[in-house]
Amino acid sequence: MNIKQKIEILQHELTHAQYLYYVKDAPLMSDYEYDQKYRELVNLETAHPEYIVSSSPTQRIGLKVEGPFDKVVHGRPMLSLSNVFNADEVRGFDNRITKELGRRTSGYVVELKIDGLAVNLHYEHGVLIRAVTRGDGRVGEDVTANVRTIKSIPLYLENAPDFIEIRGEAYMPHSEFKRINEERDEEGLPTFVNPRNAAAGSLRQQDPAITANRNLAFFAYAIGSEAGANIHTQQELLHRLEDFHFSVNPHYRLCHTVDEIIEAIDYWNIKRHELPYDTDGMVIKVNDFDDQEILGSTAKDPKWATAFKYAPEEVETIVKDITINVGRTGVLTPTGELEPVFVSGTNVKRVTLHNQDFITEKDIRIGDHVVIHKAAEIIPEVIRVLTDKRTGTEEPFVIPNTCPVCESPTVRRDGEAAIRCTNAYCPAIEKEQIIHFASRDAMNIDGLGPSIVENLISYKLIKNVVDLYHLTVDDLVIMERMGKKSAENLVKAIADSKTRGLDRVLYGLGIRLIGSKAASTIASVVGSMDRFLTITKEELIAVEEIGPTMADSIVDYRNNPQHIAIINGLMQAGLTMTVNVADEIGNEMDGEIVVLTGKLESMGRSEASKILESHGAKVTGSVSKKTTLVVAGEDSGSKLAKANELGIRVINEEELLALIKSWS
Numbered sequence: 001m002n003i004k005q006k007i008e009i010l011q012h013e014l015t016h017a018q019y020l021y022y023v024k025d026a027p028l029m030s031d032y033e034y035d036q037k038y039r040e041l042v043n044l045e046t047a048h049p050e051y052i053v054s055s056s057p058t059q060r061i062g063l064k065v066e067g068p069f070d071k072v073v074h075g076r077p078m079l080s081l082s083n084v085f086n087a088d089e090v091r092g093f094d095n096r097i098t099k100e101l102g103r104r105t106s107g108y109v110v111e112l113k114i115d116g117l118a119v120n121l122h123y124e125h126g127v128l129i130r131a132v133t134r135g136d137g138r139v140g141e142d143v144t145a146n147v148r149t150i151k152s153i154p155l156y157l158e159n160a161p162d163f164i165e166i167r168g169e170a171y172m173p174h175s176e177f178k179r180i181n182e183e184r185d186e187e188g189l190p191t192f193v194n195p196r197n198a199a200a201g202s203l204r205q206q207d208p209a210i211t212a213n214r215n216l217a218f219f220a221y222a223i224g225s226e227a228g229a230n231i232h233t234q235q236e237l238l239h240r241l242e243d244f245h246f247s248v249n250p251h252y253r254l255c256h257t258v259d260e261i262i263e264a265i266d267y268w269n270i271k272r273h274e275l276p277y278d279t280d281g282m283v284i285k286v287n288d289f290d291d292q293e294i295l296g297s298t299a300k301d302p303k304w305a306t307a308f309k310y311a312p313e314e315v316e317t318i319v320k321d322i323t324i325n326v327g328r329t330g331v332l333t334p335t336g337e338l339e340p341v342f343v344s345g346t347n348v349k350r351v352t353l354h355n356q357d358f359i360t361e362k363d364i365r366i367g368d369h370v371v372i373h374k375a376a377e378i379i380p381e382v383i384r385v386l387t388d389k390r391t392g393t394e395e396p397f398v399i400p401n402t403c404p405v406c407e408s409p410t411v412r413r414d415g416e417a418a419i420r421c422t423n424a425y426c427p428a429i430e431k432e433q434i435i436h437f438a439s440r441d442a443m444n445i446d447g448l449g450p451s452i453v454e455n456l457i458s459y460k461l462i463k464n465v466v467d468l469y470h471l472t473v474d475d476l477v478i479m480e481r482m483g484k485k486s487a488e489n490l491v492k493a494i495a496d497s498k499t500r501g502l503d504r505v506l507y508g509l510g511i512r513l514i515g516s517k518a519a520s521t522i523a524s525v526v527g528s529m530d531r532f533l534t535i536t537k538e539e540l541i542a543v544e545e546i547g548p549t550m551a552d553s554i555v556d557y558r559n560n561p562q563h564i565a566i567i568n569g570l571m572q573a574g575l576t577m578t579v580n581v582a583d584e585i586g587n588e589m590d591g592e593i594v595v596l597t598g599k600l601e602s603m604g605r606s607e608a609s610k611i612l613e614s615h616g617a618k619v620t621g622s623v624s625k626k627t628t629l630v631v632a633g634e635d636s637g638s639k640l641a642k643a644n645e646l647g648i649r650v651i652n653e654e655e656l657l658a659l660i661k662s663w664s
């Protein structure tokens, strides 16, 4: 086999692996095997750049886009949809169709309305050449570089016509939304209000590496242009999209009567809260394309389709107070303390108010009646203030210009929404940094939670993370409520954390923009802390998923002598500063798709995921037909029930431990 063939085979194999992983949720190979092959391909392509094609899986992340995005006029306008809000209006829609056609249409396809952004993909000779946002329907923006990073979008279509347009919805799954907002909160960046805004913001990045890190997804639902000539119904079209290896939302239903449509709408009104992405309604489409053609469109919307919009769950409460928390990077985050209220399944007492701009723009005052809802089904959010209910006693709120913890002045940097404490030694910042370092995804130091860290600091036993590794039992027992046994346990837990490996240390350092995934990518590239300290910006950018902004942040971090002192201190304390290769080699769980649910006493779910993944398993968040194993800890709820319903193998924590043990 010559080099060219070898490269083509790897390109093909990795493309297929991405498809199975991101579209079919059924991985073909372990992450480890994928990474190995990917690196082999990068090496071969670097040596033989003449064989790089734009559809190679190594070419998803391109160079930074300079300047504003180009405007593109859509060949055919991207229409919006008319709305209906209740069963009567659905019947009205069906009646209009029957009237216009002079007979009943043969059926309707009812699809979930995904709450993301419509994107139009242009493929020429099968190759993805352009991706355009909907914009105002007539003119959109060219976001090709960013859309290419969405792994469920094929870069190449097999057996495609010369030119084809594919339309669908780019969206952000809840898990990503949560992860990104948590990271942004820590970094003092403004958080996204909902997954839709987060997806929109991600598509408008200048640096595609940032978009790639946001892990957007895409559901295809339409073919623009004339290329669909041989397709006769919406149902056929969805099958055709699947043949092209697009991700098509599986929850569509072909309905023959209005009652069936209404049944589907009612069903999903409840069920949609369990989906891992936001939906804001259902789209009802005439199935038959000839009928669609006859019905035609108004200037704005097609007459053959309409969107049923669900009423969002909104409740009223009162902002009793606004408090300030100082985070790891010194950001002062305001929180609304609420009159407790029940929303989408839980009691909500607090709501983040993000930053001063959010408070000012919404004009939120202490004492205000507000309407709240849950973003991404989990995060409470203030939608609006009920100004009519004001009595005149409400107090406007301004984030103070001194830090509530150390009283140093606060500043707002140009272009940032965050207001920060200016004191690098602010006890709040040091405390949060230590809490982050000890947290589960970082060094995972058992028993070192926020209140113990607070105590250790107030007893002046520690100032930074290096001090942790010099604590002795004798130091600890002077603390109130700290017995000898707990002191011994804590010292042991800290010592145990020394061997976590470079990826955990890098994440634990709390470098701006470096989340746990980026940290492990960087760790596997540099291999050692020494190399991390010398790797250049250019070398970092050459790594998949690391863009210039992240590289800059790493360089900035290293330029600070205090940070270098911390790293040296950790090295001297004997922390493992290399990658734990031993963790990556197991393949006992290859092909297994595992869901962890409930409480795991011995290790926690993220630790368990890491172990399972390092042995080849894919760990996912929700139980589906593809799940092969469910690990049910204490207090397992609906996921366990679903697993039983689907007849999926379930094991408990003890059995999991036995399984892990059997591998060593």
Ligand code: IVH
Binding pocket: 079, 080, 081, 111, 112, 113, 114, 115, 116, 117, 118, 134, 169, 221, 222, 283, 302, 305, 307
């Ligand atoms: S069909 C002409 N199908 O809803 C047909 N749209 O309010 C137009 N959307 O701009 C689109 N899920 O962003 C269609 N299954 C689905 C959809 C969907 C979400 C969005 C799309 C569109 C908006 C219309």
